[in-house]
Amino acid sequence: MKYIPNPLRYGEMQYRRCGSSGIKLPLISLGLWHNFGKIDDYLNCRNIVHTAFDNGITHFDLANNYGPPPGAAEETFGKIYNQDLKPLRDEIIISSKAGYKMWDGPYGDFGSKKYLVASLDQSLKRMGLDYVDIFYHHRLDPETPLEETMTALDLIVRQGKALYVGISNYPPTEATKAIEILKQLGTPCLIHQARYSMLDRWVENGLLDVLKKEKVGCITFSSLAQGLLTNKYLKGIPEDSRVGRHLENGAISKNQITNEVIGKVKKLNEIAVTRHQTLAQMALAWILKDERITSVILGASKPLQVVDAIGCLKNYHFSKEETDNIEFILK
């Protein structure tokens, strides 16, 4: 069936400026780490992407290694893009990354110029794109000099293969250095991508301050703690959930669904109810209440999860009493 995009798609979504750049990102972006591999149903993948775009989600986040197998999510997205979204290219921000192992031998991992340039070429081919909008270095490489990795990002922009660059999972000190090198090269760091949720708050220990000071955007991932911060696991482990599917490569597993965590999640759910929100909506709202956050990348296994997430935009303000109560639960 031919895809006809919703003509009212820009009605509800809100957009925030990414650092001091010219780019605005939707408060909710869609990530394709899980649910877009070879094992997943293509029509469902296509529906998730359509639902996102139809609701003003203009930003799709990928990486070379998303699958399974690695590369498959870019292939799936490429198929959807070429089938449905190609005429809308100028309305869409597409991101990819390199930093984790992609191929055998010494040149398929971490942060060398050789790896980053080759990997982006492969990503572009898989997605059928001429360029990505944002290209990230996915994780800090403890061995390659930061200058080499950042020079590779600068080169990629000068080659026209990416419009903007970012870093992901960099601790505050290294992020500061990378931002400075990129500034000197004339290709400013657009954005930092970091894990941040009510259950994982490492970015509050310096990183968010660095990004604010440097006027670099911040986009968060796993802000639903991979589904833990929803009502999904309150009554056991559904078979079709991320935990129930026994996925690998960093997916949450059964041993993380402890009584202690579920106890907290139940209490958080009670607060969400008083706010007339689902727990997923409250978890996303809790991130977006901080103006330093440009966007949250949502993972979704079903179109309805995208719709649920967007509902958080109705209220991402918290009273002092609400934040105090949440802090008390999380303590």
Ligand code: NDP
């Ligand atoms: P989330 O914390 O958003 O978890 C997504 C999962 O939560 C979904 O797949 C679904 O799981 C469940 N879920 C979502 N909405 C709902 C809902 N309304 N009700 C119930 N369950 C829901 O994020 P991810 O961990 O998936 O990460 C999001 C994106 O961030 C990735 O796709 C990727 O683009 C990026 N990322 C970046 C990383 C990096 O190193 N830079 C690392 C990890 C992610 P289920 O399958 O159980 O339905």
